[in-house]
Amino acid sequence: MIYLDNAATTLRKPPQVIDAVARAMGSFGNSARGTHEGALTASRTIYNTRCKLAALFGCPRPDHVVFTANSTEALNIAINGLVRAGDHVLSTDLEHNSVLRPLYRLRDERGVALDFVPADRQGRIDYADLERLLRPETRAIVCTHASNLTGDAVDLARVGELAHAHGVLLVVDASQSAGVLPIDMERMHIDVLCFTGHKSLMGPQGTGGLCLRGDPDILPWKVGGTGVQTFSERQPEQLPVRLEAGTLNGHGIAGLLAAVHFIQEAGMDAIRTHEVALARRFYEGVKDVDGVCVYGDFSDFVRAPVVSLNIRDAGSSMVADALAEDYDIAVRAGAHCAPRMHEALGTVEQGAVRFSFGYYNTEEETDAAIAAVRELAEQ
Numbered sequence: 001m002i003y004l005d006n007a008a009t010t011l012r013k014p015p016q017v018i019d020a021v022a023r024a025m026g027s028f029g030n031s032a033r034g035t036h037e038g039a040l041t042a043s044r045t046i047y048n049t050r051c052k053l054a055a056l057f058g059c060p061r062p063d064h065v066v067f068t069a070n071s072t073e074a075l076n077i078a079i080n081g082l083v084r085a086g087d088h089v090l091s092t093d094l095e096h097n098s099v100l101r102p103l104y105r106l107r108d109e110r111g112v113a114l115d116f117v118p119a120d121r122q123g124r125i126d127y128a129d130l131e132r133l134l135r136p137e138t139r140a141i142v143c144t145h146a147s148n149l150t151g152d153a154v155d156l157a158r159v160g161e162l163a164h165a166h167g168v169l170l171v172v173d174a175s176q177s178a179g180v181l182p183i184d185m186e187r188m189h190i191d192v193l194c195f196t197g198h199k200s201l202m203g204p205q206g207t208g209g210l211c212l213r214g215d216p217d218i219l220p221w222k223v224g225g226t227g228v229q230t231f232s233e234r235q236p237e238q239l240p241v242r243l244e245a246g247t248l249n250g251h252g253i254a255g256l257l258a259a260v261h262f263i264q265e266a267g268m269d270a271i272r273t274h275e276v277a278l279a280r281r282f283y284e285g286v287k288d289v290d291g292v293c294v295y296g297d298f299s300d301f302v303r304a305p306v307v308s309l310n311i312r313d314a315g316s317s318m319v320a321d322a323l324a325e326d327y328d329i330a331v332r333a334g335a336h337c338a339p340r341m342h343e344a345l346g347t348v349e350q351g352a353v354r355f356s357f358g359y360y361n362t363e364e365e366t367d368a369a370i371a372a373v374r375e376l377a378e379q
Contacts, residue, residue: 004329004331004365006305007148007354010202010359010360014259016261017202017203017256017259019258021252024042024251025251028042028254031043031227031250032227032241046248046253047062048257049254050065052257053209053211056183057183057184059193064213065211066243066244067208067209067244067248070206071195072196074208075142075173075194075210076098077210077218078192078210079103079106079140079142079171081218081219081220081221082216087138088114088138088139089139089140090115090138090141091116091117091143092143093341093343094123094147094152095341096338097338098173100339100340119340121344123152123295124152125154127159130162134166138168140191141163141169141170143170143171144175146176146177147296148304148306149352150345151176151279151356152304153177153303156170156172156190159188160187160188163191164189171192172192172193180304181302181304191214192210192213193211194210197209200304202262203252203258203259205252207252218242226244226245266359271359275361278362279303280301282366283307289373289374291311292310292373293311294308295308295310306354306355307356308336308354311353314350317333319353320333327369329372331353331354331356355369
């Protein structure tokens, strides 16, 4: 199988990630739930992972790296914990439902006001709209770093400067960028960075988190056991346990630590260069094919390794099924949990066929995907 659905999850992981999970499953106790060797081994590994991720993302303090099951949970913690009744939140049309649905719920349940920076037919936003839509009561800007549908990247440094100048919090969904695009929370003025471990970070599913610059006043989204301050009726105030109720996925976090080690050894720049080069190769091979419509802005080389397209008026699911059944190529079709982006692109009914490239993909696989698209377009 040629696997080109890495934006959903990276199927192939570095071997050391698998080994780390297996070792952890045979040796870890419950972190912060004892002083025996198993518990201490788990605690040390989890703390080392916090340190590695803080360094990777430019987060000032390892104890401000909070672990979650995925970026959806991290975004729910951040959005629900930061936004109060009467606040205004600014977001964009590029967002995934992991941002949109928490915001819509706050609108409906807390009377939070929302505005969205519109995207054009290529999926681009105008940064002037961002400043125009700010209000005195704006609490936060919540935006993605890279669209999961088009791969287009948001200029976070520019957005961060704007947020900082207006005293507005910046919450970033780095689901498609963590591990492939450079992120520096301090330089970009990112207050909360939400990430998942199983995509470009190449870690296990069930891992993710949020990194906090400073200590924004995030109320706990869930409360419960922490292993500390047992007799307190309320969740402890200190980070990370304020936002980490319950047993952490120590086995998965061990795999995530191995994945970050792998990225550091291979070099994020080298990984990004390889993945983006494959996506660019695919784009150049299909963009001029009669009947093929490619979405997104490919004038900028700073982007996630994603290319989405349609073939004439064929349903995206039909195209994806043909790729799977006739060519053994795995892609993602449909709406990609990005409803506002599909509305902007005019693809609500048809959806789109997404090809997303990873570290272990090759030029030969890319060329096979190009050939498959060309053949399908001729039918």
